[in-house]
Amino acid sequence: MSPLTEGQETGVREIDAGNEGLQYLLQRLFAPLVECRRVAGPCDFRACTKIQAIIRYTGRNFAGQEAVMTDADYPNGNDHQRHHASLLDGLKQMQAECVCAERDSASVRAFIARWTTDHLQRCDRPFGRWAVTRRVLPPVA
Numbered sequence: 001m002s003p004l005t006e007g008q009e010t011g012v013r014e015i016d017a018g019n020e021g022l023q024y025l026l027q028r029l030f031a032p033l034v035e036c037r038r039v040a041g042p043c044d045f046r047a048c049t050k051i052q053a054i055i056r057y058t059g060r061n062f063a064g065q066e067a068v069m070t071d072a073d074y075p076n077g078n079d080h081q082r083h084h085a086s087l088l089d090g091l092k093q094m095q096a097e098c099v100c101a102e103r104d105s106a107s108v109r110a111f112i113a114r115w116t117t118d119h120l121q122r123c124d125r126p127f128g129r130w131a132v133t134r135r136v137l138p139p140v141a
């Protein structure tokens with residue numbers, strides 16, 4: 001496992017890879033001197049492109065995880081899916097409120113970190129334990 005997510009493994013390959021990818025993306029997006037991809041002219045702080053990149057990545061990632069849960073007939077899949085949606089809703093709300101991931105990077109990062117910690121404990125680890133116990137997914141190599 002990558003040092004990015006060491007100690008956060010769930011035992012489900014798709015989830016662990018997705019979480020590692022999110023941490024990698026966040027490191028890149030919030031690295032010093034990494035600027036927004038603005039369309040043209042000065043930013044009006046509507047639909048922050050850095051937040052949009054996080055929404056795009058996590059949306060794809062969540063869809064993959066949810067397909068794994070569906071295929072495995074995971075009984076708590078709906079709750080897990082609702083919690084995924086809460087991150088996307090929160091990020092979209094930030095965009096609607098003209099939050100800028102550069103100007104307000106601390107609050108954006110704090111929101112994602114809080115959600116990620118909560119999600120790992122509340123959703124990803126229980127799914128990992130369930131999947132390993134029931135042997136419904138191939139073991140992580």
Ligand SMILES: [Fe+2]
Nearest residue numbers: 065080123124
């Ligand atoms: Fe999840």
